[in-house]
Amino acid sequence: MLHTVNKSVFERNSLQSCLNTIDDSSVILLIEDGVISAAKHTKSALLADLAAAGRVFALQGDVEARGISSKLADNIKLVDYEGFVDLVVEHGTAVSWV
């Protein structure tokens, strides 16, 4: 499955809810304000293990818009819109954590 999260980890608990229920093969794509969760900060430990396993992606355009390209936590993979489509195709059912 593909889980998309579009809210900042500082603003809502969408990411936490996603992490509470994600299975061992699913991946997370951070989009819109969700990319704030991909930066190095006091909450980045939440995602660290999944990222180390190569299972956390962030939409590059949203990262660049918010000026955090140089602030990303380790192992976050950037994708463009085409990469977004590839993830949807590859992982089937998508869950949108709004």
Next chain:
Amino acid sequence: MATKKFMYLNRKAPYGTVYALESLEVVLIAAAFEQDVSLAFIDDGVYQIVKDQNTDGIGMKNFSKTYHALGDYDINQLFVSAESLKERGLSADDLMPLVYEDEDDDWAEKPSVKIVSNAELKELMSEQDVCLSF
């Protein structure tokens, strides 16, 4: 018209919601009425004035440049929560160098951004006639 002290509280990251842009619009309106305007950036609002924003990839207007114009409207008190910056792994160096020209000091260029503690922010808020939160 009597001058009042207005503070705009900015709490949301830019682009994901319309709050940041709407706040900026209202700030400029208040400035046109020659009110005493200050801005506070707290929580994810600190991302509004982070430097190197590039919106080419999302097809939205990069309105971060507009913050540079605030000084020309005599808006030169931009307070940023130190706690909110720290929590997000950000520092003063990550913010845009926003400045204004001080007419009382031979138009010397001075920084508009001041990083304050939440305790200082509390004091600043208590001095306001109007606080508007976005």
